[in-house]
Amino acid sequence: MYTFAxxxxxxxxxxxxxxxxxxxxxLLATLRKVQSPVGDMGTGVGSLALAVSALTGFETVGxxxxxxxxxxxxxxxxxxxxxxxxxxxxCDLLRAIRDSALGSVVANPPYLPLDPADPLDTLTCCGHDLxxx
Numbered sequence: 001m002y003t004f005a006x007x008x009x010x011x012x013x014x015x016x017x018x019x020x021x022x023x024x025x026x027l028l029a030t031l032r033k034v035q036s037p038v039g040d041m042g043t044g045v046g047s048l049a050l051a052v053s054a055l056t057g058f059e060t061v062g063x064x065x066x067x068x069x070x071x072x073x074x075x076x077x078x079x080x081x082x083x084x085x086x087x088x089x090x091c092d093l094l095r096a097i098r099d100s101a102l103g104s105v106v107a108n109p110p111y112l113p114l115d116p117a118d119p120l121d122t123l124t125c126c127g128h129d130l131x132x133x
Contacts, residue, residue, distance in 0.1 A: 005051035007080045015069040018047035023108050034058060036103025041093050046073030046086060048108060053077075053085035061087045061102060063094055 002009040004018035005028055011017045018024050024047065031038060031052045040049035043062025050073070053060045064070050070088045077086040089096050094105065113128050 002047075004047040005055065007047065007050055007054060007076070009045055009047045009050075009076050010072050010079065011045050012068055012072050015045050015066065015072055018045070024048060027106055027108055028052070028055075031104070031106065032056065034104050037061065037101065039063065039094055039097060039102040039105040041105060041107040042109050043073055043088070044069045046070075046076050046088065048106065049073070050076055050080055050082050050086055053082040054080065057085070059085045059087065061089055061097060063089045063091050063097065065090065065092055 002011055002017045002019060004024065009018055027048060028051050031048070032055050034052065034056055035058070037059045038049065038052050038061075040046070040060060040062045043049050043064050044066070046062050049060035049062040052058065062070070062073055067090060070090055073086070073088045074083070077083040091097070115127055
């Protein structure tokens with residue numbers, strides 16, 4: 001069990017926990033000021049999207065391709081009483097979301113201390129010394 005922005009976050013095996021990288025808190029500080037629905041691409045267990053909903057009262061859409069993490073996000077939404085504001089969607093990026101549905105979109109992929117094997121890996125692997133971060 002993890003805590004993020006005073007929320008209790010369940011993280012099953014294979015999903016990234018909140019607070020692993022500093023950008024979680026930085027993004028949340030910025031998103032506290034939003035005045036419209038927010039999309040969270042690669043929401044994982046939903047910690048950032050749920051915190052935005054809890055702090056602003058606006059709806060959030062969390063997309064991810066990892067069904068295990070999306071199920072955990074739904075559990076976290078229920079447990080933290082923001083289930084009526086959070087909408088988990090299984091899709092790649094925002095492909096299943098209407099263009100006009102969201103006022104803001106955020107992506108905060110995990111930055112792993114691994115060397116990228118190919119250009120696509122640079123989305124999550126920042127080198128053993130985190131030089132891409």
